[in-house]
Amino acid sequence: MQDIQVVIITGMSGAGKTVATRIFEDLGYFCIDNLPPTLLSKFIDLISDSDSQKLNKLALVMDLRGGTFFDSLFASIDAFNRSEKIKPKILFLDAKDETLVHRYKETRRSHPLSPKSRPIDGIRAERKKLEEVKGLAQYYIDTTDMKPNELRERIVQEFANEATLFRVNLLSFGFKYGLPIDADLVFDVRFLPNPYYVKHMRERTGLDADISEYVLKWSETQQFLAKLMDLLRFMIPQYKREGKRQLVIAIGCTGGKHRSVALTEWIAKNLSRDFPTNVSHRDIERGS
Secondary structure: OOOOEEEEEEEOOOOOHHHHHHHHHHOOOEEEEOOOHHHHHHHHHHHHOOOOHHHOEEEEEOOHHHHHHHHHHHHHHHHHHOOOOOOOEEEEEEOOHHHHHHHHHHHOOOEOOEOOOOHHHHHHHHHHHOHHHHHHOOEEEEOOOOOHHHHHHHHHHHHOOHHHHOEEEEEEEEHHHOOOOOOOEEEEOOOOOOHHHOHHHOOOOOOOHHHHHHHHOOHHHHHHHHHHHHHHHHHHHHHHHOOOOEEEEEEEEOOOOOHHHHHHHHHHHHHOOOOOEEEEEOOOOOOO
16 A cells, blocks of 8 residues: 555634645645545545555545535544554644634625524534544644735645745746746846857757856856855745745746756756756757
């Protein structure tokens, strides 16, 4: 049986389960909303027998929307705990009654347990029904005073490993072919000496050692890289703190074949010491 992490997300309606699900998806979890607890064992058995390594982290939302099916949650969890199988972890999301009422008024939704009466009636009934599962939870988060990015930070602290938290995507491109539409930061390096005008270098790319050496040898290149790395090492942690999962940094020259490629490779090599980094060269195969 493959090693599978299972998190059951439950708790009060309006406490942030939908937001939490999106966060788990960003962390690489396969998420299912409103799975009937009676299907928990069968679903995990199905995943365990699968060869797919993409389904080794599951986040399953189970709450009182399941009606009478929800009562079987305790039996399902108890069965897992008594076996040698996967032992699911429970995340219980909660908030004060006043906060939940305010959130229901903001969204103009009715509570699932009191669709035709006051939200507070449904909230009180739900809280009573959830007392037992709340006691079983290994993780408890009160979202009363939390903003979505604060909930993200808390879930990341509890459930993510460092490799999944943040990634820098470095992209070289040519301005003559247009700006990358997904770039967060764009740096123009067309002010640097261009190997294109050295005849024997024209058909080569910034991946070739002699082109890279040519681009990097200039004093203005070294000054630019020193200032850029200082800026990036300041900015990237700020993006991480705000809950951004990835940052796309685009380096552009005229054709996207020489200067931007060489510099993107150099920057990636140095940034990868501190951050998970991907590299791509959008226009390297295009004509000169």
